[in-house]
Amino acid sequence: MKKLVSLAALVFCFSTAQAAPITLDLTSGVHANLNGSVVFDTYTEDGFRLRMVRAGDHYDPSFLGDIGVHNGFSNADNVSWVLDFFGASFSLANINIAGYADGAASLTLTGSNGATQVLSGLGTLAVAGMANVTSVVFNIDQDGGTQGVGISEIIVDNAPTAQVPLPGSLALLGLGLSVFGLARRRRA
Structure with missing residues (x-):
């Protein structure tokens, strides 16, 4: 017995x-790779990393939202950035969009699993198809001028398949x- x-x-x-979802507030992390007086190209918070794809593209803290991602000094089309968990899998659940630099625009999200979703509008938007990804590429295309989007928060699940003993x-x-x-x- x-x-x-x-x-x-x-x-x-x-x-x-399972681990609980995490809200990245985009204000309490670490800014890196200063490109000017207030512009950066890498941000980390709670183990997640947001980084620009193209040299010169960057984000400004407090531009349009907690982080405003835009096309840098060249005004080139198509600004892209990547959210990852340093190689570990995660699920992207929601993104809160505060505003766009030049009026209405949209974001195209592409997960490492091949899923694609287009988000348009403002506020907290649900993200579908981005479960168990190792990275998500965000792309904004406004065709000319300052292309940018302000983000207030991102909600992720840092390890949807990780098991934590009670x-x-x-x-x-x-x-x-x-x-x-x-x-x-x-x-x-």
Whole structure:
């Protein structure tokens, strides 16, 4: 019976919970690669990295939203940036768009899994098809002029397939190992 209790505790210990979604507020992370007085090309927060694809493209903190991504000093078309988790998989759930630099525009999202979605409009927009990706490329195309979008937050699940032991499960593991140790001690 005691062996059965110990085995049950070990099995239950590996009951797991999924990690909760994370809201990247785009203000509490680290800005890197300063290209001017207030423009950067890499931002990291909670293990996630947002980085520009083309040299010269950059983001400004507090431009249109918490981060305003735009086409730099060249006014070249098609601004692209990448969100990744340094090679680990994640799921992109929502993006909150504060505004566009030149009126109405849209964002095209392309996941490393091949899924594509076009987002238009403002506010918190649901993202579909970006589960278990290692990166998502964002592209804005406004055809000329300052092309930019302000983002207020991004909601991700940092490890949808990662399993995290529950605290109660770890306590049961300890109890089961204690019972197992006592049973062995009694035999000796």
